[in-house]
Amino acid sequence: MAPSTSPLSPASPFLIELRDVSCGYGERVILEKVNLRIPRGKVLALIGTSGGGKTTVLRLLGRQIRPIQGQVLFDGQDLAPLNLDQLYAVRRRMGMLFQFGALFTDLSVFENVAFPLREHTKLPEAMIRDLVLMKLNAVGLRGARDLMPSEVSGGMARRVALARAIALDPDLVLYDEPFAGLDPISLGVAARLIRDLNDALGLTSVIVSHDLHETFGIADEVAMIANGRVVAQGTPDELRHSEDPLVKQFVGAHADGPVRFHQPAVPVAQDFGVAA
Amino acid sequence: MIASRVGRAVRLQLADVGGAARLFLQVLARSGTALLRFGLVREQVFFLGNRSLSIIGVSGLFVGFVLALQGYYTLQRYGSAEAVGLLVALSLVRELGPVVTALLFAGRAGTSLTAEIGLMKAGEQLTAMEMMAVDPLTRVLAPRFWGGVIAMPLLAAVFSAVGIIGGWLVAVPLIGIDAGSFWSQMQGGVDVWADVGNGVIKSLVFGVTVTFVALLQGYACKPTPEGVSQATTRTVVVSSLAVLALDFVLTAMMFSI
Numbered sequence: 001m002a003p004s005t006s007p008l009s010p011a012s013p014f015l016i017e018l019r020d021v022s023c024g025y026g027e028r029v030i031l032e033k034v035n036l037r038i039p040r041g042k043v044l045a046l047i048g049t050s051g052g053g054k055t056t057v058l059r060l061l062g063r064q065i066r067p068i069q070g071q072v073l074f075d076g077q078d079l080a081p082l083n084l085d086q087l088y089a090v091r092r093r094m095g096m097l098f099q100f101g102a103l104f105t106d107l108s109v110f111e112n113v114a115f116p117l118r119e120h121t122k123l124p125e126a127m128i129r130d131l132v133l134m135k136l137n138a139v140g141l142r143g144a145r146d147l148m149p150s151e152v153s154g155g156m157a158r159r160v161a162l163a164r165a166i167a168l169d170p171d172l173v174l175y176d177e178p179f180a181g182l183d184p185i186s187l188g189v190a191a192r193l194i195r196d197l198n199d200a201l202g203l204t205s206v207i208v209s210h211d212l213h214e215t216f217g218i219a220d221e222v223a224m225i226a227n228g229r230v231v232a233q234g235t236p237d238e239l240r241h242s243e244d245p246l247v248k249q250f251v252g253a254h255a256d257g258p259v260r261f262h263q264p265a266v267p268v269a270q271d272f273g274v275a276a
Numbered sequence: 277m278i279a280s281r282v283g284r285a286v287r288l289q290l291a292d293v294g295g296a297a298r299l300f301l302q303v304l305a306r307s308g309t310a311l312l313r314f315g316l317v318r319e320q321v322f323f324l325g326n327r328s329l330s331i332i333g334v335s336g337l338f339v340g341f342v343l344a345l346q347g348y349y350t351l352q353r354y355g356s357a358e359a360v361g362l363l364v365a366l367s368l369v370r371e372l373g374p375v376v377t378a379l380l381f382a383g384r385a386g387t388s389l390t391a392e393i394g395l396m397k398a399g400e401q402l403t404a405m406e407m408m409a410v411d412p413l414t415r416v417l418a419p420r421f422w423g424g425v426i427a428m429p430l431l432a433a434v435f436s437a438v439g440i441i442g443g444w445l446v447a448v449p450l451i452g453i454d455a456g457s458f459w460s461q462m463q464g465g466v467d468v469w470a471d472v473g474n475g476v477i478k479s480l481v482f483g484v485t486v487t488f489v490a491l492l493q494g495y496a497c498k499p500t501p502e503g504v505s506q507a508t509t510r511t512v513v514v515s516s517l518a519v520l521a522l523d524f525v526l527t528a529m530m531f532s533i
Contacts, residue, residue, distance in 0.1 A: 064406070091408070094407065098400045102400040104396075116408045
């Protein structure tokens with residue numbers, strides 16, 4: 001029997017589980033036997049070097065890609081064998097914030113947020129209006145409803161996209177680099193919003209980010225992914241004080257360490273034709 | 277070595293054809309849902325059709341002018357200059373209306389379709405839609421496909437009608453052919469089913485071809501600026517060649533029936 005999907009009777013304290021997941025593109029392996037559990041109601045941050053596999057985890061959670069091996073469970077349900085209808089039913093319980101918002105450029109801010117409601121519900125227009133304005137109010141952009149995406153700043157676009165991501169009151173929100181390219185004010189606003197919305201709406205959030213300061217400030221748990229594996233997982237404080245050399249290098253932003261500054265190359269003496 | 281390269285190239289081409297056929301069937305399978313939400317299709321008929329109207333109208337007028345002049349030049353040698361109306365009408369309705377409209381449609385609406393879908397892909401809008409559990413094939417591709425298929429015969433009809441008016445302008449007021457002969461020869465010589473019907477069938481086939489090629493190129497393009505620009509160019513090249521080749525096939529079939 002399929003596990004219960006009601007948020008009121010959780011089958012497990014974890015909304016998401018990755019069990020021995022391996023994943024890759026062609027012959028290139030990105031993730032190798034990754035195990036990760038994401039508790040309900042928490043904010044989990046995925047950090048790690050570029051190309052280390054963070055975004056791949058996010059893509060696995062939305063089943064934009066399938067693992068070569070292992071299972072990705074959403075609320076106890078393995079995502080891999082789902083057909084398109086079943087997958088869409090699961091995705092209706094997820095929201096995703098893309099790096100640059102991915103707003104529909106031919107629709108106004110209001111219509112962007114109304115889009116999932118119009119597609120998935122048959123609510124009367126008055127109720128759609130109220131719901132959209134409530135979501136826009138939650139991100140502080142009720143006054144921007146009539147603007148087009150080309151007329152709002154990058155930070156505002158991301159807030160509109162956040163309002164759209166939570167339009168259907170999802171259980172899980174995935175954030176792909178939500179802080180990239182934002183000014184300090186927008187950055188603080190975005191971080192606060194992620195935390196507040198998570199708590200107010202009872203969401204579970206997964207953030208992929210390079211911005212350690214903001215991320216550590218709002219995350220309940222942090223998982224560091226490097227070389228296709230989860231190398232550390234714990235509270236932000238635990239990672240800050242970790243003795244693991246890789247975590248230390250990453251959190252301390254040191255240029256050299258287990259992640260080398262220099263690409264492997266022939267000796268310097270050989271390249272410049274001088275004696276060593 | 278050469279054999280393996282050729283084999284690989286053939287395999288990749290076949291895979292492309294297979295991918296295109298699969299997308300075509302997927303779009304057709306989703307057409308019911310798209311047509312039920314007719315507002316989406318109507319919007320596309322407006323975008324694709326209405327915005328191509330000026331280029332279609334102007335082109336039709338000039339093609340009509342030229343047809344009448346060239347037709348008169350030939351027909352007057354045989355003393356049958358009055359048949360110029362019939363010549364203009366048959367040329368437009370059977371051949372030039374559907375073909376030139378399809379070529380102009382590929383350049384005007386096809387490129388904008390490709391660029392729109394390509395940029396939606398590059399801006400992750402299609403992925404965002406999928407993550408919102410909305411199928412882009414149903415929501416984006418199918419309404420545009422039917423918008424194009426519906427718009428094409430309407431535009432071809434406008435092209436032919438304006439072309440006939442252009443032909444009249446040159447033949448009657450300018451050259452001085454009798455208006456009664458001009459219209460009555462046309463009326464007597466153009467058959468609704470054999471001539472107009474064949475033209476409509478052609479423009480429907482071209483509508484399917486050009487719109488699908490444009491959608492395919494946009495949907496399959498590399499999501500980068502150069503990827504979108506190459507796809508836009510391919511839309512014009514592939515759909516124009518396909519229209520000309522199909523026109524020969526259709527004409528040959530229509531003659532043999």
